[in-house]
Amino acid sequence: MITARPEDVGLDGERLAHIDRHLAEHYVGPGKIPGAVTVVARRGEVVHASALGQRDRERALPMELDTLVRIYSMTKPITSVALMQLHEQARFKLSDPVHRFIPEWRDLAVYAQGRYPQFVTTPCQRPMTVRDLLSHTSGLTYGFMERTNVDSAYRRLAVGERKQGSTLRDMIETLADLPLEFSPGTAWNYSVATDVCGYLVETISGQPFDRYLEEHVFAPLGMTETSFQVREDQRERFAACYVRGPRKVLKLDDDPRDSPYIRNVTFHSGGGGLVSTAGDYLRFCQALLRGGELDGHRILGPRTLELMTRNHLPGGRDLSECSVAAFSETPYDGTGFGLGFSVILDAVRAQATGSEGAFAWGGAASTIFWIDPREELVVVFLTQLMPSRTFDFRGQLQALVYGAIVE
Secondary structure (H helix, E strand, C coil), X not given: CCCCCHHHHCECHHHHCHHHHHHHHHHHCCCCCCEEEEEEEECCEEEEEEEEEEEECCCCEECCCCCEEECHHHHHHHHHHHHHHHHHCCCCCCCCEHHHCCHHHCCCEEEEEEECCEEEEEEXXXXXXXXXXXXXXXXXXXXXXXXXXHHHHHHHHCCCCXXXXXXXXXXXXXXXCCCECCCXXXXXXXXXXXXXXXXXXXXXXXXXXXXXXXXXXXXXXXXXXXXXXXCHHHHHHECCEEEECCCCCEEEEECCCCCHHHCCCCCCCCCCXXXXXXXXXXXXXXXXXXXXXXXXXXXXXXHHHHHHXXXXXXXXXXXXXXXXXXXXXXXXXXXXXXXXXXXXXXHHHHXXXXXXXXXXXXXXXXXXXEEECCCCEEEEEECCEECCCCCCXXXXXXXXXHCCECC
16 A cells, blocks of 8 residues: 655654554553554655554454444545535535425424423524535534433434434434424534435435445545445455443444444445445545545545635634534534534644644544645544544544654
C-alpha cells in the first residue's frame, strides 16, 4: 500500500514511526484494543500503512491491512456525498422541506412534555429542510442518548436499529408519529438524520439505497470491499468487535462468524451500516481531498464539496454553543459541522494540531478519519472497540502525525 517515503512528501519518517510504537506500547500490548490499522497519506502518496495486533482474539487471527471492519458512523459522509450528487443534478434544493419527499412528515411537531405514547407537542417554527438533515439540525435524535423522553421512545420502538426484515421505510413511518427534540434549525443533535438522508437517496433517485451507493460511489472509486453486508469471500477477513468490560478488559461484542453483517441485510443504514477496509476508505478520502475525483472518476464537483465542508451551524456558531447532544464523534469547542462532516473552525479553541478547515468524522467502534486540505493530508484509523468515547485516538494521532510534518 505504501507508495512513497515520508521524506518525499515533507514528513520525518522516524517521527512518523512513533505511531506504531505508541499504539503497540499503550493500547495493543496492554490489551486495551484488539488491534489497529493506521494509514497516512500526503500529497497523494501513502507514506505509512500498518496493521498491529489481532482482528479476532478468540481465534488468534492477526489484524491485516485488508481486514474488514464495521465503520458505523463513518458511513455518514458517504451517504451525505450520495445525497449531494443528486443535489448537483438539481433533483432537490437544500432549502426544500423534507415533507416534499416524505409527505407523512408534514405535521411533525416539537416535544413539550409527556411520555410515549402520550406526548404534548408544539408546532415547529418552520418545516424541517434537507439541509437540516445533512447538518444534524433537524430535531431528530438517537435512542442511545438516554437524555429525554423522546429518545426513550426511540429506544422503546427500536428506531434506526438494525433488525432482520426492517427497512428504511419502516423507520420513516415510525418517526412520523414521534415529536422532534427541538424546532429544526435551532440547535444541533447527533441523530438518525443521516439514515433519513439514505431514504431520500432512494426516494429521489428511484434506486434502492445500497444499489445507488454501489453504482455511483463505490464502483467509480474502486471501493470493492465496501457494502452493507459481508460477502462470502470476505468472511475470513472480517474482524471481531469488542466492548470494554467493567474491569477494563475486552469482551466480545460481535463474533464475525455469527454476525448480523453476514446475514441478509434489509435495513441499509446510511448513518452507520457499512463495512469497509482501510484501503477502500482511503480511496473515498483521497477523492474528497482531490475535490471529488480519483483516477479520472469524479463523484462530486469541487464547489459542492467546498459547500459541504463549510460550517452550517445556526449563526455560524460552533458545537459547544449550539449542541444539545449527550454524545458526538468529535470535540465541541472550535468545531463546526457541515453537510456530513465536522469542520475545524478555530484550531486553538479546538486544541487541535490540525489546520482550520480540516474535516472529519468517526465511528462507534473507535474508527476515525480526517482530511486536511491545507496540508494535503489524509489519515484513516480502524479498530473495533465500543464505545468510541473510550479513548481519544483522534487527538493522539493528530499529535503524532502533525508532529512528523517538517515541510
